[in-house]
Amino acid sequence: MTLNENSQNSAEQVRGGRLVSLLTWPFATMGRGFIGWVSHMGASTIFLCLACLKVFRPKxxxxxxxxxxxxxxxxxxxxxxxxxxxxxxxxxxxxxxxxxxxxxxxxxxxxxxxxxxxxxxxxxxxxxxxxxxxxxxxxxxxxxxxxxxxxxxxxxxxxxxxxxxxxxxxxxxxxxxxxxxxxxxxxxxxxxxxxxxxxxxxxxxxxxxxxxxxxxxxxxxxxxxxxxxxxxxxxxxxxxxxxxxxxxxxxxxxxxxxxxxxxxxxxxxxxxxxxxxxxxxx
Amino acid sequence: MDTPLIEFKDVTKRFGSRTVLDRVNLQIYEGQVTTIIGLSGSGKSVLIKHIIGLLKPNEGRILFRGKPLNEMDKDEMDECRAGMSYMFQDNALFDSMSVYENVALPLRETTNLDKAEIDRRVMARIEQTELGDAIHKYPSEISGGMQKRVALARALVTDPRIVLFDEPTSGQDPVRKNAILGRIAEYQRRFGFTAILVSHEIPDVYFISNRILALYQQKIVFQGTPEELEQFEHPFKDEVIQSLEGLQQELTSLYSKRQFKVRYYAQLKRETPEKTYVVALFTLEGMGDVIAALGHEAAQEGIRCMGTLIDRHFGAVGGFSARLGMNEFVTVLPYADLAEAGDILKDLIEDFKGQGIQDISARALRRAASGGCVEFTIRVGLAQGQPISGIDAIVESAKKQQKEVARLRCDS
Incomplete structure (x- = not known):
């Protein structure tokens, strides 16, 4: 395989990679958003529970x-x-x-x-x-x-x-x-x-x-x-x-x-x- | 040496991809004043936030009296933190609360003391930090220096066993800066707590520190006494100490100890062996009584005035001087003999009797509660040396020659 063919192959790989990331971008964004949402829901639930428990502290x-x-x-x-x-x-x-x-x-x-x-x-x-x-x-x-x-x-x-x-x-x-x-x-x-x-x-x-x-x-x-x-x-x-x-x-x-x-x-x-x-x- | 009170073992802290502490190892011992020095942004504050528990290391262990913090249960952790107090670099005062309420907050919230006892303790700290006029003011209504003192009062109001000070003197004028350091040293002696300071104030912090920790390129590169730091050979010394340590000490306008030695070697080591010079060693004795009666700032004013007069009188005849300790000064007179030095000394003492006493009294008058009159003495020793002998030996000789040359009385 010549040097020219090698560089052609790697350029195609880069293009292919970009296409894949373009196609998966909406799912990745939604996934990140969903994980973030679940994380916030969990954190805010714990936050609320802890705050409620501390209502009964003195003073x-x-x-x-x-x-x-x-x-x-x-x-x-x-x-x-x-x-x-x-x-x-x-x-x-x-x-x-x-x-x-x-x-x-x-x-x-x-x-x-x-x-x-x-x-x-x-x-x-x-x-x-x-x-x-x-x-x-x-x-x-x-x-x-x-x-x-x-x-x-x-x-x-x-x-x-x-x-x-x-x-x-x-x-x-x-x-x-x-x-x-x-x-x-x-x-x-x-x-x-x-x-x-x-x-x-x-x-x-x-x-x-x-x-x-x-x-x-x-x-x-x-x-x-x-x-x-x-x-x-x-x-x-x-x-x-x-x-x-x-x-x-x-x-x-x-x-x-x-x-x-x-x-x-x-x-x-x-x-x-x-x-x-x-x-x-x- | 005893088991360290606090020990870091290979502690690494990263923020994202940035490593701030890289396998840091250090020991802090009980009852000492330990100062962490380093350039701005080198991670000193990050380091002490690990001690108080505001940050957790990514790797490594922090031991408290030999026990790893991460292996402690909640009760042990509470007990460990119960005696700790932290003074933030930016004060972290509650801006919706008055000065009094800020200082009283930890007592109100974490103790069951009655109102009268809380009031007594808070007022004692407020008086000690000279904030009597500002108790009803809000942090936004007082100067940055006063805010710093409020933070100091709040850190000490619970009588903690360990106090962490993050840049306690930033934003203060030289007199107040040294007064705060003096106050920390005095409280540390009086109450026996362990003080951990983060500071840039080189060489001022040397006067109050038992141990120095040098943070350089994410690692602790030196642990030891200030005297040992003088002998320490490392790029840290060239890059950090020289950049932080001004040519002259801020309070007294005299050379720092290191610069003094540099000048000594540059000027006198090139002279012929027969050449003689005079060394004068000054000590202000009884400054503890001045502090007790008139306050830290009055005492620092006296030290500042003494430094200025030494520089003025001896500098005029080619002398150069340094502050050696809290109340100690040294002067080298390369072109004078003992008789000339004695004559200059008399003039200096006369000037100090006028200007020095006036400055101390003026500063004392600013205190809310001034404490009557107080006596202190000036002791001076003169010694003659030759370039062949080292400066330390001549200073030691001058120390042996010290005698009382003036007994002064200050009134507030």
Whole structure:
């Protein structure tokens, strides 16, 4: 075999190799993505279990109260604002739809069921994600990149117990309460637009609200709120805690990317979980 | 020698394809100050993070009192880490907490002490580190130097048995730098903990270190006393020591010990054997009392002033000087005899009585709690030598001649 034939063969081999890698590229990418996803799922499950176990350490109560204030009490105003206008829009749209069938008397039913079963838990979770969840990720992320979490470990302070557990418990306490506030203010918002502004019957509105809501509707809404609380707290804390391990950025950029991921992922997971929980509860 | 407190056996650490530590072997002994020196980025911080458990080696073993860390169960590991404390290079202070809360954090979270006891211990450390004015401030509201002292206070507040200091003096002015090193040495003597330092401050760290470990090209190439390091012949010495060690010591503006010897050999070894020269050895005695009464910074101010005056008075007649130890200076006067040296010495002491005392008192006044008056003495020995005799022998002779030339009194 001549030198020329040899070089021709190796060029063909290179071309063949490129073709194979081009064909396998989508599978390799999907495989890497899947392995990464499984790895994150495993890590976040362990993360959640460890954080839950550390809830029962001593000296947790003051930290939980502090986080309930931050996640819950500080979010009340924005929840009131959003729920009031959500209720108003719901009242407005529903009134105009119902009036065509002469069924404006059912306005209270529509507003109450929409809010208590779906809109209340979902919008509350999304609003808390935007207000408190993003801040949790950013705060924990900065503590991670500035070695504050390492400092906790060197002081033998369990960083999961100190930073994560109180936030998870505080979310589980705050989400249902804020959901209840959302439902209540939303119903009032529906009353303002449907009754006070558009002239629906006030007695019928409140009668329908009371009549159409079962206790199960309320408890189902709270169950959803608790599920969303765990999802939002887990995703936001996890993204911040492991901000330093991101492959797409380092330092402040990693914290920014972690915060974005936390908000987007929390919202998407809340909506997916909403469907799953609803289908299980219905 | 006893069993090492901490021992590395063939420890290798890689980050991706980059090897930071390559089969590192070292021993750290209990109750000593051990300093790890090396160039920036050579892996010194990585090395001490293995000791505290923040990093795990890819290969090799780390032994604590002879037992490998990786074979310890959780309780043993907890017990091993219970007495350790770590001062981070970038301080790692909690920026959402005040200075007081930062220092109190380890006591609040890891002990069952009552509030009054925690307050007492925290305030004691805050006073010792001269942070009394900043207790309610947040880290972002204080200078980098003060942040360093907060980190130092936090590292010491739990009375640890082993303290790891990662660049404890970076970002400090020369007086504070030496004050921090002095404080570490004093605490180490007082409380008997094992101190492990990472530092660039050559030669300042020599004055407080029992052992030096030299990290060079991913390996520990030297372990021994600072005196043994002087005799160590290795490319490390040329590349690292010379680049880290300035020609002059930062605090006193005097030559480093090595540069002093280089100058001595360059200037006097070429002279004829009959030529004579004078060596003066100064010691500031009682600086421990100055530290106790007026603080580390006041003491360092006195040392700085003494160095400056020695340089000014003896440098003017062709002399060259070095700081030999914490409170010890040596001067060679190639062109003077004993009588001339004695005359210059008198002027120097007079100047120190004015300027030195004033500087020490001014620095002492900055302390929140100043401690009245204190006495210290200056001892000086003069000796005549010839180039044929080595400098060490003449310095030893000057030491034997030392006598008290001034007893000074400082008030805050």
């Amino acid at each position: 947790q109560l003051p930290k939980i109260i502090e986080q309930v204030y931050y996640i819950g009490a500080s979010s009340v105003l924005i929840i009131i604002l959003v729920s009031f206008f959500t209720g108003m829009v719901l009242g407005l749209q529903s009134y105009h739809a119902l009036v065509q069938f002469g069924a404006q008397g059912s306005l209270g039913t529509l507003v109450a069921l929409s809010l208590v079963r779906e809109l209340g838990p979902v919008l509350t979770a999304i609003m808390i994600t935007a207000r408190a969840g993003s801040a949790i990720t950013a705060q924990i992320g900065i503590e991670r990149i500035s070695e504050q979490i390492d400092a906790l470990d060197t002081m033998r302070i369990d960083s999961l117990g100190y930073l994560i557990s109180p936030r998870i418990v505080a979310s589980i306490i705050s989400f249902p309460i804020l959901t209840a506030v959302f439902d209540l203010i939303g119903i009032l918002g529906g009353y303002v637009s449907g009754v006070l502004l558009l002239g629906a019957n006030p007695g019928a509105y409140f009668y329908r609200v009371q009549d159409s809501l079962d206790f199960k509707d309320v408890t189902d809404g709270f169950i959803k709120a608790v599920v969303f609380a765990v999802i939002v707290a887990l995703v936001c804390c996890y993204q911040g805690y492991f901000a330093h391990m991101r492959e797409d950025g380092r330092g402040a950029k990693a914290v920014g990317l972690a915060t974005t991921s936390a908000v987007v992922l929390s919202c998407v997971l809340v909506l997916i979980a909403d469907y799953i929980v609803t289908s299980l509860l219905i």
